[in-house]
Amino acid sequence: MVLGKVRALSVHLDSLNQHNLPVFSGGDLVSGRVVVEVSGDVRVKSLDITARGVAKVRWTESRNAGANTAYTQNYTEELEYLQHRDTLIGEERDEDGPEEGLTVLHAGLHEFAFSFNLPQMALATSFEGKHGSVRYGVKAELHRPWMLPIKAKKEFIVFEHIDINTPLLLAPQAGTKEKTLCCWFCASGPISLSAKIERKGYTPGESIQIFAEVENCSSRVVVPKAALYQTQTFFAKGKGKQIQQLVSNLRGEPLQQGKSQSWEGKLLKIPPVSPSILDCPIIRVEYALVVYVDIPGGLNLSLSLPLVIGTIPLHASATRTSSISSSCSSVGWLGLPERPEAPPSYSDLAISEAHRQDCLQGRDGSDEEEPPSVMAYITEFRYLPPPLYSEVDPYPDTMDVSGDVQRPDMCPSR
Incomplete structure (x- = not known):
């Protein structure tokens, strides 16, 4: 028998979404196949698959301990969400065990199906951060006698769904702040900022409607701005590490002394970003909309409105409710002049x-x-x-002998 070689080993997943990406949630069935391509006959001890889901955190801090000495402290933490192992060919044996009971793969392509269920629990969403990550994947290992194993890996994405159609995430977010600039013994007038958004929960691709009112009574030219920030927090060995990243921003018009500016639904679009991660003990991903006034030569006046980026978009009924409530309350809340529409004729x-x-x-x-x-x-x-409008009642009341009010258009009592 002429021994062949393993030309390729690959892992393929069956469940793909509309973008041809393997995306799953807690409790879903993950199925696929391992494809082995050989040239000639190949003796195989076993073909194993291992599915893992792990959240990892790691960063390093260096500190000086003297004039010429320094030490490095490593902070690491790991949390396992998924552990599954299955043997598709043969049985688990020692690497140097006997060669009896081997499986022979003949020349060509060979496919071996596998399947497993994700745990029925809240899994952490797949994430790649600066100091940590959450990764899920399936690894295949082909073991042959007296040879190193051949490995292949396929990663898949897990989303812990966040439905923004909940009362907490549909509630409006608002705030008001004021600041007075001082320069030695001179004090200028205050700068006031009021801001509001329709709700707390959004999904990537949506636009945030910002309602804001800025009044500049100071002696400087200020600029109102808004920015969406992502905050990544990593925990290891009782210590935290935080990274803040700018996701999206917009800029208003410069505001002269004694002027005011209103944003009546100014749009800030949310780009494709990772959903919020709120339940993982070692990694948190949070978002906030910061509406602020850029003050040259001084500290900015800012308002931070917390956001939650979800995976289940807003329903049609919730959209109508949110738009009606925002349109009814935003004008009065910001102190803008009300201009009701004239009724139709x-x-x-x-x-x-x-x-x-x-x-x-x-x-x-x-x-x-x-x-x-x-x-x-x-x-x-x-x-x-x-009916035609008239100041005169076309049907005046008439009293009958019983004392009841009777109109000509009413049917007589029987």
Whole structure:
């Protein structure tokens, strides 16, 4: 028998999303296959797969302990979310064990299916940070007698779903601050800032509507700005390490002395970012919208509004509720002048009598008499033309002998 060689070993996952990426959540079934390509006959002791999900944190700090000495402190922490192992070919043996019971793979392609379930628990979302990461993957190992094992790995993504359609994440976020600039013995007027957003929860790709009011009573020219920040916090050995990154920002117009500026729904788009990670003990990913006033030569006046980036987008009903509540409350809350729309005129709402009769007769246009239904009354009420406006009551009250109020349009009592 001519011994062959292993030409390729690869891992393929079956469940792919619309972007051809393997994405899963807690409790999902992960299935796939290991493909082995050999040229000639190959004796195999075992083919094993190992699935792991691990959150890791690591950073190093160096400190001086004297004039010429220094020491380095390593901070590491690891948390395991997934551990699964399965043997697809053969049995687990020692590397130097006997060669009896080996499996022979003939020349060509060979596929071996596998499947396992993710734990029914809150898994940490896949993440890559500066001092830590959360990674999930499947590794295949092909063991042959008296040879080093061949390995192949395939990573997959896990999302811990965050539904932003909850009362906590649909609640508006708002704040107000004021600051007075001082220069030695001279004090200028205050700078005031008020800001509000429709809700706390958003998903990547959405735009945040910012409602803000800035009033500059100081002697300097200031600029209102807004920025979305991501804060990564890593924990190891009882110590924390924090990294803040700018995700997106926008800039308003410069504001002269004694002027004010209003943002009536200024849009700040959220780029593709990692969802918030709030339940992992060693890694946290949080977001905040910072609305601030850039003051040259002084500390900025800023408001921080916490955000949660989720994975389940806003439902249609929640969108209508949020937009109605924001439009009703934003104007009064910011102190902007209210400008209610003029009501429509009756001539714009009135329809022709012929159109009303057609609607009352039904879709088929037949004039046959049918017993009245609730839908007929609703349709008649909907398509009635509005009454003509008049200061004089066309139906004055008349008193009958019994003392009841009687109108000509009311049916007589039987």
